[in-house]
Amino acid sequence: MERREFLQKCIMVIVGASVPVSALTLIDPKKVFAENPQIQWAFLVDTNKCVGCGFCVKACKTENDIPFDAHVSRTWVERYVYTKDDKRYVDSPDAALYGFTESRIDLGRGEYKEIDKDNVGKAFFVPKLCNHCSSPACTQVCPVGATYKTDDGVVLVDRTWCIGCGYCIMACPYGARFFHPIAKVADKCTFCYHRLSKGLDSACVNACPFKARRMGNIHDKNDPITQIIMNERVGVLKDEFGTKPQAFYIGLAQEVR
Amino acid sequence: MVGEIAKHAAMIVHGEAWTTKELFTLPNEYIYWSIQIVMYPYMTGLVAGAFVLSSLYHVFGVVKLKEIARFSLVFSFALLPVAMMPLLLHLQQPFRGINVMMTPHFTSAIAAFGFVFSTYACIVATELWLVYRKFFVETALALKAQKDRGIIDSFRFLMFKMLTLGAWDIGHEALEKDHKACKIMASIGIPVACFLHGYAGFIFGSVKANALWMTPLMPVIFICSAVVSGVALCILCYVVVQEIRKFMAKRKIARWAKDPNAPSIEELEGAKHEEVMIASNYLMYFMIAALTLEILDLIFRGYTQVKSWDILREVIMERDFNKIFVLQYGLGNILPFLLMVLPGRTVRRTTIATVLVLFGVFMMRYNVVIGGQAFSLSFAGFMDYTLPIIPHDLETFKEGLFGALTVAVTPFVLFYFINKVMPAFLKEESTH
Numbered sequence: 001m002e003r004r005e006f007l008q009k010c011i012m013v014i015v016g017a018s019v020p021v022s023a024l025t026l027i028d029p030k031k032v033f034a035e036n037p038q039i040q041w042a043f044l045v046d047t048n049k050c051v052g053c054g055f056c057v058k059a060c061k062t063e064n065d066i067p068f069d070a071h072v073s074r075t076w077v078e079r080y081v082y083t084k085d086d087k088r089y090v091d092s093p094d095a096a097l098y099g100f101t102e103s104r105i106d107l108g109r110g111e112y113k114e115i116d117k118d119n120v121g122k123a124f125f126v127p128k129l130c131n132h133c134s135s136p137a138c139t140q141v142c143p144v145g146a147t148y149k150t151d152d153g154v155v156l157v158d159r160t161w162c163i164g165c166g167y168c169i170m171a172c173p174y175g176a177r178f179f180h181p182i183a184k185v186a187d188k189c190t191f192c193y194h195r196l197s198k199g200l201d202s203a204c205v206n207a208c209p210f211k212a213r214r215m216g217n218i219h220d221k222n223d224p225i226t227q228i229i230m231n232e233r234v235g236v237l238k239d240e241f242g243t244k245p246q247a248f249y250i251g252l253a254q255e256v257r
Numbered sequence: 258m259v260g261e262i263a264k265h266a267a268m269i270v271h272g273e274a275w276t277t278k279e280l281f282t283l284p285n286e287y288i289y290w291s292i293q294i295v296m297y298p299y300m301t302g303l304v305a306g307a308f309v310l311s312s313l314y315h316v317f318g319v320v321k322l323k324e325i326a327r328f329s330l331v332f333s334f335a336l337l338p339v340a341m342m343p344l345l346l347h348l349q350q351p352f353r354g355i356n357v358m359m360t361p362h363f364t365s366a367i368a369a370f371g372f373v374f375s376t377y378a379c380i381v382a383t384e385l386w387l388v389y390r391k392f393f394v395e396t397a398l399a400l401k402a403q404k405d406r407g408i409i410d411s412f413r414f415l416m417f418k419m420l421t422l423g424a425w426d427i428g429h430e431a432l433e434k435d436h437k438a439c440k441i442m443a444s445i446g447i448p449v450a451c452f453l454h455g456y457a458g459f460i461f462g463s464v465k466a467n468a469l470w471m472t473p474l475m476p477v478i479f480i481c482s483a484v485v486s487g488v489a490l491c492i493l494c495y496v497v498v499q500e501i502r503k504f505m506a507k508r509k510i511a512r513w514a515k516d517p518n519a520p521s522i523e524e525l526e527g528a529k530h531e532e533v534m535i536a537s538n539y540l541m542y543f544m545i546a547a548l549t550l551e552i553l554d555l556i557f558r559g560y561t562q563v564k565s566w567d568i569l570r571e572v573i574m575e576r577d578f579n580k581i582f583v584l585q586y587g588l589g590n591i592l593p594f595l596l597m598v599l600p601g602r603t604v605r606r607t608t609i610a611t612v613l614v615l616f617g618v619f620m621m622r623y624n625v626v627i628g629g630q631a632f633s634l635s636f637a638g639f640m641d642y643t644l645p646i647i648p649h650d651l652e653t654f655k656e657g658l659f660g661a662l663t664v665a666v667t668p669f670v671l672f673y674f675i676n677k678v679m680p681a682f683l684k685e686e687s688t689h
Contacts, residue, residue: 069268076284090637095284108279108638128283137465143370144353145362163356164349166289167367173466175283175634179271184349240564241465257635 039152041191042218043247044225044234045127049212052077052125054099059207061097063192068097072178074189075129075204080255081105082121088255089113100125126256127213129204130155130176130189131237131245138168138177138188147186153218153246154191162186173241191215218246271349274653275645280638288630288642291656293347295626296664298457298479299486299619301340303668305454306487307333308381308446310536315384315443324682325532327388328498329491331681334381335672340374342664346655366460377453380446386422387439389679393420394427416678454483461625468565469572469629474554481547486618488540489611492533494672496608499529502682530604537597537607540614548590551621568636572628576639581624589617 001009060075061068076095082088091106104112132155139147139155146161147168157168162185169177169186180187192202196215200206205213216225228234228250235252236245249256272287307329313319314326345351361368397417400410424431455476461467462475506513506522513519520528555573558566573581593610596602627642645657654660672681 067268070270071273072270072285078281088637090281090635092281092284108282109277141365141367141464142362143365143367144356144360146356161353161356161360162350163353165344165347165367166349167365167460169285169289170464171466173634175285178285178287179289179349181268181270184271257637 038219039217040219041132041153041196041246042216042225042229043129043132043191044214044216044228045247045249046212046214047124047126047249047251047253049210050077050125050127051210051212052079052096052100053209054096055207055209056127056204056213057095057097059203060189063195063203064190066187067181070181071095072181072187073097074176074187075127078126078128078256079105079123080126080253081115081123083115083119084121085119089115124251124253126249126252127204128174128176128237129247130191131174131243131247132189132191134244134246135242137171137173137241137243141167141171143167150193154193154196155188156190156193157186157188159183159185173238173243174245271652275643275656277641277643278638279641280633281635282633282638282640283635286633286640288627288640290347290626290630291642292644292658292661293343293656293664295619295622296343296661297340297347298454298461298483298626299622300336300343300664300668301454301457302479302483302486302618302622303490304333304336304340304377304487305450305480305483306485306489307336307491308450308487309484310488310491310539312443312447312450313539315440316447319535321531321535324528325491325495325536327683328495328681329487330381330385330388331675331679332491332494332668332672333487334385334679335675336668337378337381338671339664339668342667346660346664366456366463370456370460373449373453373456377446377449380442380449384439384442384446385679386420387435387442390421390424390435391427391432392679392683393417394425397421420678451480455480461629466634467629468569468632470625472554474550478547478550478554481543481550482618482621484543485540485547486615488536488543489614489618492536492540493608493611493615495536496529496533496604496611498682499525533604533607534602537602537610540611541594541597544590544594544614548586565636568632572631572639577624577628577631580620581628585617585620585624589613589620593617 054077057073057075057077060066061073064074066072066074071094073095076092077100078090078092079096079100080088080090089105093100093102093106102112103117104114107113132149132153134153136149136155139149142148142162143165144161144163146158146163147155148158149155159180164179164185166179166186169179172188177186177188179185192200192204195202202215205215214225216223216229218226218229220226221230229248232250234248234250236248237252238257239245270287272289272291275291276287278286310322311326311329311333314322319326345354348354357368358371361371363369397414397420400406400414400417403410403414406414458476458479461470461479462472464470502520503522503525506519506525558569593613596606596610596613630640631642632639645653648654648657648659
């Protein structure tokens with residue numbers, strides 16, 4: 001074989017091989033097979049409406065098999081109390097599973113603080129859950145790719161593949177992740193993906209008696225939730241981390257972190 | 258009944274057993290990374306440091322460190338498998354650990370660890386083989402010449418025969434080639450060793466959610482303290498082993514009973530003094546570098562006073578003050594530095610210093626790993642860590658005192674066996 005001929009054939013092989021290879025990148029199976037690529041789920045919390053009943057936490061734990069007596073939760077409610085003498089107290093006893101039935105503040109280590117009612121400046125509740133960020137820190141750091149973001153914007157964990165290193169738990173700036181006490185893998189809010197994909201509301205949204213928690217498709221301009229996010233003043237938690245959270249809050253105070 | 262207890266035990270969330278929460282912490286926050294994650298950078302640091310010390314001779318030709326260099330190389334090989342141990346003990350699903358190699362997700366800082374680690378292990382193994390090839394061949398030939406070999410000697414013959422990998426040429430030229438190759442491997446090894454450990458620093462330094470960990474200085478700080486701990490451990494072990502050999506020479510046990518060429522007590526003492534003095538100089542240089550960087554990081558945080566400073570200040574200056582300033586900096590850095598820098602330095606004083614340095618580096622790892630989880634993401638609460646001492650289940654064993662001790666003891670056990678095959682203290686002419 002002449003050198004010229006050899007080179008010609010080499011080029012032919014390279015060009016020929018590159019066609020199917022480039023086709024692989026052109027067709028992204030994830031996009032092709034995505035169930036609802038036009039959907040991008042977002043969560044809306046109206047902190048003004050939350051009364052701290054804890055129904056959402058109960059519903060979540062029941063729906064998603066998180067043991068009631070395990071001190072972890074996919075969602076929780078925080079209580080903020082500001083006194084007139086400029087002190088701030090925050091608590092979330094048992095992740096608010098049983099609601100805020102006591103007026104005293106849980107200080108941890110079995111200590112409590114009763115606040116004089118006349119001294120209370122303002123007080124409010126803030127429900128929290130996974131923010132299903134657009135650029136999540138947790139999926140970035142998973143060494144085996146066991147946690148990932150679906151095309152409709154939900155961050156999930158593959159329980160059969162998670163090695164339980166805890167790196168995602170460390171990476172989440174919102175403390176939304178934990179180790180499931182029985183499955184022994186990282187666990188977190190899924191927006192009740194199993195319900196969403198059947199056209200149902202997530203358990204916490206369903207359980208909230210005051211519509212403090214709502215969900216919508218942010219890609220649909222006519223969705224009432226999208227309308228609120230577009231037209232009203234909403235905030236997100238800890239935007240300084242650049243994770244672009246998809247849980248939006250109405251009436252967010254700057255002290256809420 | 259048993260089922261009920263099991264059910265109850267299962268309700269204890271990972272981390273709950275050793276975490277005490279104070280003021281407002283988020284419900285899911287616990288000290289998830291505990292003592293094994295303290296051991297992990299500590300052990301990788303020792304591996305990397307021991308290797309760097311051995312390279313001082315192989316690459317930079319610091320001939321006076323020849324003996325300690327060979328010892329360090331063998332010791333770093335014994336430490337290698339142990340660097341993986343804490344990670345496996347810490348995993349919630351240890352049997353899936355291999356997934357990191359099978360489906361690595363490369364945006365994660367941990368994903369490439371398996372590969373970097375394996376590359377490094379290959380380099381150390383190759384270098385060791387090159388150093389000990391002559392010894393393997395000589396031993397195999399001697400065993401071959403032996404007329405009636407017992408079972409043990411037959412096994413040893415087979416093993417050494419295999420270890421030669423069929424390269425039986427030990428002529429001058431072949432050995433020169435070995436020496437050259439060894440130098441090349443060692444010079445590739447240094448950046449890889451630094452990368453291995455700098456990488457462990459990156460795993461922490463890149464966690465943006467953690468205010469204490471997130472700093473680009475973290476990998477560099479980790480490399481410097483790694484070298485410090487590795488060199489200190491090598492000096493310490495070298496002195497201890499030489500003391501044992503001296504003891505044996507005095508009592509005429511083992512080799513000294515039959516071999517008239519065995520080193521005398523004076524020879525052992527002389528060699529020890531010189532090697533320890535030079536190695537401890539390098540130890541001091543790296544200590545200065547490590548301390549400078551750590552203090553720089555602290556000053557920078559205090560000076561810039563970003564949002565997280567309030568809570569960090571309370572952790573560093575108040576809650577963990579004793580652990581950081583008394584134990585880590587005072588006992589683990591300044592005191593040993595003074596011990597080494599004051600005039601009239603002796604081997605004994607240096608040895609005490611190395612023990613303190615090892616403790617100091619351990620405290621540094623502890624203060625980074627546990628200290629980084631001592632405050633809540635809400636910046637409004639704290640978490641306290643209590644090391645489980647008496648284990649009451651597998652988890653409190655694995656991530657408790659005994660788990661950590663298992664990790665700490667293993668390299669010495671491994672060294673004992675590796676030393677049987679690749680004696681760290683050979684007569685000059687048998688190796689490079």
